[in-house]
Amino acid sequence: MLMEHFNMALVNWSRAQFALTALYHWLFVPLTLGTSFILAIMETIYVKTGKDIWKRITKFWMTLFAINFAIGVATGIILEFEFGTNWSNYSWFVGDIFGAPLAIEGIMAFFMESTFFAVMFFGWNKVSKGFHLTSTWLVAIGSNLSALWILVANAWMQNPVGMHFNPETARNEMMNFWTILFSPTAVNKFLHTISSAYVMSAIFVLGVSAWFLLKKRNEALAKRSMIVASTFGLIMSIFMVVTGDESAREIYRVQPMKFASMEGLYYGETNAPLVAIGFFDRTPSPVNPKTREWAAKIEIPNLLSYMATMNPHAFVPGIHDLVHGNEAHGIISYYDRIKMGKLAIAALKEFKMAKKAANDSTAKAALKTFEANYKYFGYGYYNDPHKLIPNVPLTFYSFHTMVGLGMLFVLIFLLTLIYGVKGKLPKKRWMLYIALWAIPLAYLAQETGWMVAEFGRQPWVVQDYMPTLSAVSNIDQTSVIITFFLFGVVFTVLLIAEIKIMLKQIKQLKDGGQQ
Amino acid sequence: MAEFFKKIFYFYYDGFRSMTVGKKLWIIVIIKLFIIFAIFKLFFFPDFLKTNFKTDQQRSDYVIEQLTK
Numbered sequence A: 001m002l003m004e005h006f007n008m009a010l011v012n013w014s015r016a017q018f019a020l021t022a023l024y025h026w027l028f029v030p031l032t033l034g035t036s037f038i039l040a041i042m043e044t045i046y047v048k049t050g051k052d053i054w055k056r057i058t059k060f061w062m063t064l065f066a067i068n069f070a071i072g073v074a075t076g077i078i079l080e081f082e083f084g085t086n087w088s089n090y091s092w093f094v095g096d097i098f099g100a101p102l103a104i105e106g107i108m109a110f111f112m113e114s115t116f117f118a119v120m121f122f123g124w125n126k127v128s129k130g131f132h133l134t135s136t137w138l139v140a141i142g143s144n145l146s147a148l149w150i151l152v153a154n155a156w157m158q159n160p161v162g163m164h165f166n167p168e169t170a171r172n173e174m175m176n177f178w179t180i181l182f183s184p185t186a187v188n189k190f191l192h193t194i195s196s197a198y199v200m201s202a203i204f205v206l207g208v209s210a211w212f213l214l215k216k217r218n219e220a221l222a223k224r225s226m227i228v229a230s231t232f233g234l235i236m237s238i239f240m241v242v243t244g245d246e247s248a249r250e251i252y253r254v255q256p257m258k259f260a261s262m263e264g265l266y267y268g269e270t271n272a273p274l275v276a277i278g279f280f281d282r283t284p285s286p287v288n289p290k291t292r293e294w295a296a297k298i299e300i301p302n303l304l305s306y307m308a309t310m311n312p313h314a315f316v317p318g319i320h321d322l323v324h325g326n327e328a329h330g331i332i333s334y335y336d337r338i339k340m341g342k343l344a345i346a347a348l349k350e351f352k353m354a355k356k357a358a359n360d361s362t363a364k365a366a367l368k369t370f371e372a373n374y375k376y377f378g379y380g381y382y383n384d385p386h387k388l389i390p391n392v393p394l395t396f397y398s399f400h401t402m403v404g405l406g407m408l409f410v411l412i413f414l415l416t417l418i419y420g421v422k423g424k425l426p427k428k429r430w431m432l433y434i435a436l437w438a439i440p441l442a443y444l445a446q447e448t449g450w451m452v453a454e455f456g457r458q459p460w461v462v463q464d465y466m467p468t469l470s471a472v473s474n475i476d477q478t479s480v481i482i483t484f485f486l487f488g489v490v491f492t493v494l495l496i497a498e499i500k501i502m503l504k505q506i507k508q509l510k511d512g513g514q515q
Numbered sequence B: 001m002a003e004f005f006k007k008i009f010y011f012y013y014d015g016f017r018s019m020t021v022g023k024k025l026w027i028i029v030i031i032k033l034f035i036i037f038a039i040f041k042l043f044f045f046p047d048f049l050k051t052n053f054k055t056d057q058q059r060s061d062y063v064i065e066q067l068t069k
Helices: A008-049 A052-072 A077-085 A088-122 A129-158 A177-181 A184-214 A219-254 A256-263 A303-309 A319-324 A334-356 A360-381 A392-421 A429-455 A477-507 B002-017 B021-044 B048-052 B056-068
Strands: A163-166 A171-174 A274-280 A294-300 A460-462
Touching: A008 A052, A008 A077, A008 A129, A008 A184, A008 A219, A008 A429, A008 A477, A052 A088, A052 A219, A052 A477, A052 B021, A077 A088, A077 B021, A077 B048, A088 A129, A088 A171, A088 A177, A088 A460, A088 B002, A088 B048, A088 B056, A129 A177, A129 A184, A129 A460, A184 A219, A184 A392, A184 A429, A219 A256, A219 A303, A219 A392, A256 A319, A256 A392, A274 A303, A274 A392, A319 A334, A334 A360, A334 B056, A392 A429, A477 B021, B048 B056
Parallel strands: none
Antiparallel strands: A163 A171, A274 A294
């Protein structure tokens, strides 16, 4: 079936619904991942020093952690509902690969939440300090391990490895669990995502503490919290930059179209410069982009080549090279991939029919053709290769917003740490305002990071094998539209509830004085 | 053994009883779970392949048909 024959309105509504759910879900998750470790560090200081102020600090942040956890918990379940209803072709296609990681995640989350969460919240003065601290650390480790399995599943979609497609069942079967778990994409995705979550949480702690200092309330709690948050945040933001750099190289290797879109690189170059800051004058035409479509840009010479290959002089293919091919650099054009994809789709159909008719020799020949071309299976749904280009301005701006904010956070952590250690933070009101306003920016960085990963890989739901259009279920789009708006309302209500309850807790925290 | 389970029961029981902000959160969690499972799942999110087909063979035939038509 060609692209033109799919119900694109249904595809787009299904995508919009999934994006809405994932974006809202991701508002809650990173704060849980990072705050859990910040709590564990604070409680460790309490246990080591025996000072009550640290117990008070830990309990305060634990309350905010609990609010975020309670509001956010189970919002991810909706994504799984959507897999079964709206994305049934996709769910069937990947089922065996996703089964194991998601089952581990479910079991782990259940045991973690029902035991160690309870000890963490109910166990003060009921269990020993050591056991309570262990529980807090286990909650942190468990929450992050829980995220690992989801991210491994997502990484497999970006870089499908360790599987074999069974043409008789139309399912991918897991060949090697460890290849999937330790694929470079999975490792980088996990490390970069959790480190960015830690950075966001550190900014959250920093910002709320800055508000206390601006209001001259709970100064002892705020100053100590800021030292912990800025130290943790600084270390994690540097780690985030390193893992981001590694991720970029991995994207270049397995998703060169996404990489080119992140940089708005239409024509490949040797000694390719990195666009540090840039603005499109107008949305570039994917068919015939022009260099003048950049309104302004500041470039760093050779850095893109270096970032992609560790060689500052290397050739980096642009969108045009990928679509039209580049023989000199061994790049197969999208036109050729489409031809091979069509062969694979036709061969799969022929294989299935021959099997039904018990015609073994035809089935064998069809299978051979299918296996030879399966690598580009998903391309076969298209005639026009330009439909295989993601939204370049959206990917470009998301990427540059994420990177720019990441750099800003490094600076914020560095300055707050220096001023904090010198005891000058309460006097640096401009710094406190920046820290406070960095909270929404940290959320923005999280969401744009998600957009780079997910919009940048379009049209693929499973890279090269399955585009979104062949992944959707053949259902009535009205129900998708209704649930899109229902989700919008429910998630917005939840978000407002979270913000209101959190603000109330922050504002009503009894002033513990300056020491 | 009974004493052990009794202790665990009271650990949770006392914990829930002494919650302050937690009570409001629990109400939100319960309402949210009700909406997710009793409304969304029940009325809007049936499993497409499980609902429409009885066997895995039928499901795989259908998906292949969708992927190749």
